[in-house]
Amino acid sequence: MTGYGDASTQVDGMHFAVELRSLNNKYFKAALRLPESIAGLEAELEAALRKRVTRGSLTVTVKLRLSDAHAASRVNDAALLTYLDHLETIHSKISDHSVHIDLTQLLALPGVLQPSEDEESLVSHARPVVLKLLDQACDKLMAMRVREGKSLAEDLLTHRDLIRNRLEIIRERAPVVIDEYHQRLRSRIDELTAQAKMKIAEHDLIREVALFADRADICEELSRTAGHLEQFEQILDSKKDAPSGRTLDFLSQELLREANTIASKSNDATISRAIVEVKSAIDRIKEQVQNVE
Known part of the structure; x- marks a missing residue:
């Protein structure tokens, strides 16, 4: 953030x-x-x-x-005297020449000026x-x-509400899908058997519908998704100062996993449309929780 x-x-x-x-x-x-x-x-x-x-x-x-x-530097007397000794030695070797020593230039030599505080x-x-x-x-x-987190939490709760709304649509629609499949299958079988002048045992029809219902069953996914949303809301409403960003990130991944499973089991246009909106909202949540502490 x-x-x-x-x-x-x-x-x-x-x-x-x-x-x-x-x-x-x-x-x-x-x-x-x-x-x-x-x-x-x-x-x-x-x-x-x-x-x-x-x-x-x-x-x-x-x-x-x-x-x-504090900024003023102190003069390193030992270093300055060492330079002067060297200059005197050199001067003694060229005594026939006059030498002028500029002390201000000596102060610029390495080690002569040092910080007042080490x-x-x-x-x-x-x-x-x-x-x-x-x-x-x-x-x-x-x-x-x-302050930014409060605004972010409101945005996250908006996406959560959308997901919850679409999941309710899916939950209400799921049993209808099984019934419609049963009716379509019975109508198709009746049509084919009438043409072939043969009969299909009722238990065979029931077994086929049961297999379809098992493959299309999303009760567990809906239940887990509801649990993840409840935990998501509890974290956002928590008054504790403990970091929650990584937990929210993990929950958003779990929500997306359940949504993908529901999508793979879906054999209905209404559920497919709803799950697309759910996945879109989850993607938005995944982006936003990266900013949460």
Whole structure:
């Protein structure tokens, strides 16, 4: 499900900000963008995110802005003196030439300027702040996803109502199909026997109708489908915060399996039309539940 959340704060002169974006995905996929100085927090942030979110493509952006005091680099005296010693040694070898030393250029040499705070200390300082901000951003993200989820649930219930309506049509039509087959078979047999001047035993006719009724029996499929729809509704109406997307996905697959079985047993135009609409609604449900947490 889509969503957005952000949070920011300022601690000890350092400004921290976390942005969290979510897009639809049937699996969990996280992409984290952190400043290089605190890149060591990536694994911890992803682990914390997995505890809050189970599905979706998530992008986490962490921004860090240091105050002047923290951003200022310190001079590595030992490194600078080492460079000066080398310069003096070189100068002694070319004493007949004047040498001008520009200290500002010396500061640009590798190792002379170093961050005022080492990376390990910065990571340790940033860890609790960034984790707290991530949790706050998740709260906003989840609130947005809840609002979207309510709208999605209404759409899913609309498809469920359509399926239930068409299944009722099928349930009422199924016994009529057997009776109509019986009448058609009797009429055909009477016609053929009249022409051939022969008789067919009544029990043979009954046996043939019974075989057809057994092949066309969809009572079990209708019963299982009704059970799946009931469970589907219970999950949507549940007040629990437990993830339900994968369960709904499984139920939609089971609904489609039962619908395919009914379609294969169908020998009636009315049932065939109804089952086509049922399968269409199930396909819509399958698409939508991919977005459910």
